[in-house]
Amino acid sequence: MAIETNPTWILVSIIAFTVVSSVVSSSFDYGLALSKSLLYFESQRSGRLPYNQRVHWRGHSGLTDGLEQGVDLVGGYYDAGDHVKFGLPMAFTVTMLSWGIVEYRDEIASAGELDHALEAVKWGTDYFVKAHTHPNVLWAEVGDGGTDHYCWQRPEDMTTSRQAYKIDPENPGSDLAGETAAAMAAASMVFRESNPHYSHLLLHHAQQLFEFGDKYRGRYDRSVGVAKSYYASVSGYNDELLWAALWLYRASGREEHLRYAVDNAHSLGGIGWAISEFSWDIKFAGVQILASQLLLQNKHHKTDHQHNILKKYQSKAEHFICSTLNKSKEGQNVHRTPAGLLFVRQWNNMQYVTGATFLLTIYSDQLSKSKQRIQCPLGSVGPEEMLAFAKSQVDYILGSNPQGLSYLVGYGSRYPKRVHHRGSSIVSYKGNKGFIGCTQGYDQWYGRQRDNPNVLVGAVVGGPDLHDGFRDVRGNFMQTEACTYNTAPLVGVFAKLRMLEEVKYEEMVMPLVSSA
Numbered sequence: 001m002a003i004e005t006n007p008t009w010i011l012v013s014i015i016a017f018t019v020v021s022s023v024v025s026s027s028f029d030y031g032l033a034l035s036k037s038l039l040y041f042e043s044q045r046s047g048r049l050p051y052n053q054r055v056h057w058r059g060h061s062g063l064t065d066g067l068e069q070g071v072d073l074v075g076g077y078y079d080a081g082d083h084v085k086f087g088l089p090m091a092f093t094v095t096m097l098s099w100g101i102v103e104y105r106d107e108i109a110s111a112g113e114l115d116h117a118l119e120a121v122k123w124g125t126d127y128f129v130k131a132h133t134h135p136n137v138l139w140a141e142v143g144d145g146g147t148d149h150y151c152w153q154r155p156e157d158m159t160t161s162r163q164a165y166k167i168d169p170e171n172p173g174s175d176l177a178g179e180t181a182a183a184m185a186a187a188s189m190v191f192r193e194s195n196p197h198y199s200h201l202l203l204h205h206a207q208q209l210f211e212f213g214d215k216y217r218g219r220y221d222r223s224v225g226v227a228k229s230y231y232a233s234v235s236g237y238n239d240e241l242l243w244a245a246l247w248l249y250r251a252s253g254r255e256e257h258l259r260y261a262v263d264n265a266h267s268l269g270g271i272g273w274a275i276s277e278f279s280w281d282i283k284f285a286g287v288q289i290l291a292s293q294l295l296l297q298n299k300h301h302k303t304d305h306q307h308n309i310l311k312k313y314q315s316k317a318e319h320f321i322c323s324t325l326n327k328s329k330e331g332q333n334v335h336r337t338p339a340g341l342l343f344v345r346q347w348n349n350m351q352y353v354t355g356a357t358f359l360l361t362i363y364s365d366q367l368s369k370s371k372q373r374i375q376c377p378l379g380s381v382g383p384e385e386m387l388a389f390a391k392s393q394v395d396y397i398l399g400s401n402p403q404g405l406s407y408l409v410g411y412g413s414r415y416p417k418r419v420h421h422r423g424s425s426i427v428s429y430k431g432n433k434g435f436i437g438c439t440q441g442y443d444q445w446y447g448r449q450r451d452n453p454n455v456l457v458g459a460v461v462g463g464p465d466l467h468d469g470f471r472d473v474r475g476n477f478m479q480t481e482a483c484t485y486n487t488a489p490l491v492g493v494f495a496k497l498r499m500l501e502e503v504k505y506e507e508m509v510m511p512l513v514s515s516a
């Protein structure tokens with residue numbers, strides 16, 4: 001009560017309010033973006049939906065997946081706007097979600113989203129546990145792009161083939177086994193404290209999958225031909241083997257995994273390739289950043305040889321960072337749109353943006369913890385600059401762009417309304433249980449000149465073209481289709497940016513209030 005009669009305090013609080021509201025209004029609500037991003041994974045769920053499913057326009061689907069082959073493959077995620085369960089992008093999605101939680105667990109928890117984030121990981125890892133039926137057998141895919149894309153149906157109505165495909169010693173897939181091992185190892189860290197039994201189980205699967213992938217070498221798209229036109233592993237499996245080894249080392253601390261990443265660094269291309277894109281296919285940059293984290297953390301007892309090899313990984317990691325920041329030599333930098341968005345290629349460019357943003361954010365944190373800067377060919381860069389650039393990419397995604405559009409669906413008032421997504425574009429099964437057939441969906445819903453009836457909240461669409469242009473048309477799948485691996489890297493980044501805003505807010509308000 002005394003406070004209300006104190007004019008000084010009132011004056012101070014008015015000033016504080018004005019200052020704070022201008023700070024808040026000039027930035028985005030990253031906490032809201034975080035909450036929405038996690039909803040997206042619920043839209044993409046295959047299988048029997050749980051009682052606490054929050055995306056209500058979805059129902060159960062794919063309940064007989066694996067039945068023909070006598071294996072339970074119910075569950076997992078649809079990767080994008082169709083209903084094939086593709087193992088490689090699904091595993092990469094889970095690795096990136098887990099990495100975000102490993103780095104930003106407290107930030108996610110402080111936003112009240114930790115349980116949702118853990119559920120998003122577990123929906124994937126529960127499926128991988130089922131799909132890994134024998135130490136040397138992993139079910140790689142359910143359904144196929146050819147028959148699936150012939151139909152435009154809700155997942156709940158699906159009539160397309162649900163044939164399942166596997167890798168085994170005769171039909172190897174080191175890339176798929178490696179990525180799934182990485183996902184399981186990263187997820188085992190996520191559950192270490194909250195669910196130690198499950199964490200052990202995941203680590204055990206990770207270990208077996210890695211051994212399988214390493215022992216029986218081969219590209220999964222040669223063994224599982226139906227994957228080739230959709231998720232061909234162009235970079236081969238070398239990156240995934242190193243990636244899996246480093247994740248296993250991080251998760252288990254077992255020396256043999258570090259030794260693998262060091263001894264094979266050269267032969268598997270880990271310290272040879274300087275690549276300026278990072279994606280579900282090409283993950284050398286991720287491998288190099290993971291390796292440099294080990295160096296910067298500096299708590300691992302390493303031999304001189306190990307230290308030297310990790311240094312080589314780090315120098316390639318820094319090449320990635322420098323190119324992303326336009327600080328490499330001419331011709332080696334990542335292109336940008338006129339408004340400043342990283343631009344790698346026309347089809348689903350946002351996946352490269354969110355992946356790079358994630359790597360920049362964690363590298364910035366790592367540098368600031370160890371009080372270091374990096375030397376790029378065009379000058380020295382500190383952690384603040386890296387983070388500021390990552391933030392600029394996130395802000396572009398959330399609406400700071402020439403279209404004035406949020407590419408995170410459901411965020412703000414302007415966002416893509418005709419996302420290339422079967423379930424989102426057809427009336428909800430909950431409200432209309434009448435069967436919608438394969439081509440009927442194309443006739444009645446795909447070509448309909450109206451907004452999607454169900455908002456695919458939290459999805460990051462393919463995004464704008466080289467000139468910041470965007471056409472919100474369902475048939476424009478290069479720009480309007482969303483993928484789980486576009487959103488996954490943003491979960492941790494949103495949480496980090498939200499925390500920074502909170503700290504900024506407190507730094508603004510507290511001195512003013514206490515000076516009263």
Ligand SMILES: *[C@@H]1O[C@H](CO)[C@@H](O)[C@H](O)[C@H]1NC(C)=O
Pocket residue numbers: 326336378
């Ligand atoms: C990138 O750097 C080059 C050389 O310093 C400069 O000319 C160019 O404008 C920069 N591009 C962007 C988008 O900042």
